[in-house]
Amino acid sequence: MTTENTKTTANIEKRSSAFAYAPAPESRSVVDIAPSYGLFIDGEFVEAADGKVFKTVSPSTEEVLSEIAQAGEADVDRAVKAARRAFGKWSALPGSERAKYLFRIARVIQERSRELAVLETLDNGKPIKETRDADLPLVAAHFFYYAGWADKLDHAGFGANPQPLGVAGQVIPWNFPLLMLAWKIAPALATGNTVVLKPAETTPLSALFFADICRQAGLPKGVVNILPGYGDTGAALVEHPDVNKVAFTGSTAVGKAIARQVAGTSKKVTLELGGKGANIVFDDAPIDQAVEGIVSGIFFNQGQVCCAGSRLLVQESIQDELLDSLKRRLSTLRLGDPLDKNTDIGAINSAEQLSRITTLVEQGEAEGAERWSPACELPSSGYWFAPTLFTNVTQAHTIARDEIFGPVLSVLSFRTPDEAVAKANNSQYGLSAGIWTEKGSRILAVANKLRAGVIWSNTFNKFDPTSPFGGYKESGFGREGGRHGLEAYLDV
C-alpha cells in the first residue's frame, strides 16, 4: 500500500500541474468598506454607549477591514426599546404591505449581490465561488420566499389570524453571516415581529451592509436593529426581559446555556446547534458522484458548516477504491486567495477557530487515527488549514464524536446497512446525514431510521428556502425554512 500511495501521490502531482490555472481574482473595488461602523439602532448608525469598538479582519490576509462599535448592555436595551416601539405599527400593517417591503429587500439584495459576495468573502474568508453561487442567491431567495407568506399567514396551517410574538432577539454565527441573517430576519418580519440581531464578532460587516439595504428599501425605523458584539452582547440580548422570542444558531454548548436562561420565562426559543453528520456510502453507490458529495459535504466552506458530513461511513468492500478516488480528488482542490474565482478552499474564519481545529486534529493523531492531506502549500499570512482526512478511526475517537468545524473528515467503515444506521445514530447530534446508493428501497429504509433532521440521498449540502432545516437530539429544536419556519415567530 505504501509504495502504491507514493506512486499515486507522484502521479497526482504531475496531474495537478496540468491543471494549473492562471489567477482569476474578483475585483474588490465593487465594495466600499468604511473605516468604521456604528451600531444600527432605530434606523440610525450610532456609537456604542460606552464607546467600545473592535476590529474585524480578513481571515485570508489578517488585514484590518474596519473598526466596529461593540454593543453593550445599554445598547441592547436601547435597541430592544426601538424594536418595541416599531412593533405596534409594523405588526398592524396589512400582510400585503409587509410583503412588499420584503420583496423590495429581496430585489435590492439581488441587485447588490456581487458587492455583497465580495464583502462576505473578505470578512469571512470563504471562496468567492461560494458567496457568489451559494450564499447570495439563497439570501435573496429566503427574503423572496417569506415575503410571499406575509399576506398568507391565515393559510399557513396555524389556525386563522395567527399573531406575531413581538421583539425577536436573534444571535447568528460567522460561518454564513448573511445567509443566517436572512434565515432569521425574513420569517420574523414576514410574521410581523421586529428584530434585534447580533452578528458574530468576526463577521459583522454584511449585517451592517444589510442595514443599508433596509434603508434603501424604506423599511420603517426600528423594525431591524443590528448590534455587533461578542458573546456577552448576545447573552444580554437573550436575557433582556422585553424580548419575546430568542433565535440562536451556533454551538451546542451556548445553545444549552440559552435553554437554561429562558427557562421559566415566556420567551419562545429556537436553537440550531452543532452536528456531526454521517455520510453513508454503500457499495452500489456511483463512486464519482459520491466522491463529489463527500467533498462538498465536508470541504464546503472549509467544513465550517453545522450540517457538514464530517463522518464518512463507507461500506468495507469499497473502502479502498473510494479512498483512492477521494484522495485523488482532494489533490485537485485549490486552496488559496478566497477572492480568486478558481479557489475551492478559503481561509479558516479566525485564529481561534484555527487553533481549535489544530488541537482536535492533533488529538486525533494522538488517539491513533491516521492523518492524510494532499500536497498543499499554505499562504504565509492568514488562517489556513489543509483539507485533511483521517482513516483508522473508531467510534470512540474524539474526532468521530466532537464537532471539529473545519476541513477534517473522519472515515469509518461498516458492513451491513444496520451497522451503518447504528454508527450514524451513535452521536449526541442529529442534524444531517447523507446516503449514497442506487437502491431506492435502501434510501427510504435507511433515511427512515436515521435520527437527523435533514437527509440528503445521492447529494449533499443542498439548501432551499422552501425546505425545513433543523436538528434532532442535541442539534437543537425548531425548524427554519418552509412553512415550518413561520411557527417560531407566531403565537402557536
Place this chain on the structure above:
Amino acid sequence: MSEKPKNTEKPKSAEKAEQQRLSVFKTYKLYVGGKFPRSESGRVYEVTDSKGEWLANAPLSSRKDARDAVVAARKAFGGWSGATAYNRGQVLYRVAEMLEGRRDQFVREVADSEGLSKSKAAGVVDAAIDRWVWYAGWTDKIAQVVGGGNPVAGPYFNLSTPEPTGVVTVLAPQESSFLGLVSVIAPVIATGNTVIVVASERSPLPALSLGEVLATSDVPGGVVNILSGKTAEIATPLAAHQDVNAIDLAGADDVLAKELEVAAADNLKRVVRPQAVDYFAAPGIERLTAFLETKTVWHPTGALGASGSSY
C-alpha cells in the same frame, strides 16, 4: 343449585347479609413496561376524596421507578414508532372501546377524586373517551397536515415528514385527574412517541386504573408508563434523564417548572411549558406537533427545465 328456596322472595336476613358484604379493596399499582409493579421503594401514600375520606393507598414512586419507566419506554419506542399509523389509530380507538365498557368505574373514581357529582363526572369520562377517539383519527393524518413536498428551486425532490421525537415525560395536570391526563397522554403516543406519565399527585387513582385499561387495549407494554407519587420528586430525575427526549410540564407549578426546564436543557429536551388549558375545549393539534421532529429527505431528480432532461 338444585334445591331452590320455596319462597321466591328473598328473606329479610339475606338482604341484610348482602348489605353487610365486605367489599374487596383494590391495591393500586404502577403501570410500567406493561406490568403492574409496586413501587421499588415499597412506599405508599394515602389518597383521600375531596372530603378527606380515605380512598386507597397509592404507590409513592421513587427515582428508581422513574428510571425503570424510562428504560421500558425506550425499549418500546422502536416497535411503537415503527408501527403503521393505521395500526396506532386502531390501538387508540381500542382504548376508547375498553374505557366505554368500564365507564361506570371511571365515573365513580373521578367523582370521588375530584369531588364531582355523578353527572359531572360522567361528563368528564365521556369527554375523555371521546378524546381517545379524536386522537385515534389523527394518527394517519398528521403527516399530511404538517409534512409535505417542498417545491425546491433545483433538480431535486424533497419531502418533509414528521417523526416522533422519542421518549416523552409528561407531568399530568394536577386538577383534571382523568380528562386532563388523557388529553396529555393520547397526543404523545398518537404520533409514535412513548411516554412516562406522572399522575396527579392528589388524585392518582383514575390514572392508575387507566393502566389496567391500556394493558387490555393492545397498547404494547412500555408505550405508556404510569407513575404515582410526589410530582416534584419523580419529575426531577426525569427532567435530567439523558434518555428522555421531551417533557410536558403541564402538572408543574411555576417554580418547579422553571427548575425542570433548566434541568431539561442539559440534553436539549423539547419542553412544553405549563399553560392554562380548558380540557373540555377542542384540543387542536398543538400537543401532537409539540413532540414531532421534521425530517427533510432530499434526492436528485433528472434535470428540469428548458435544457432538457438528464435521466
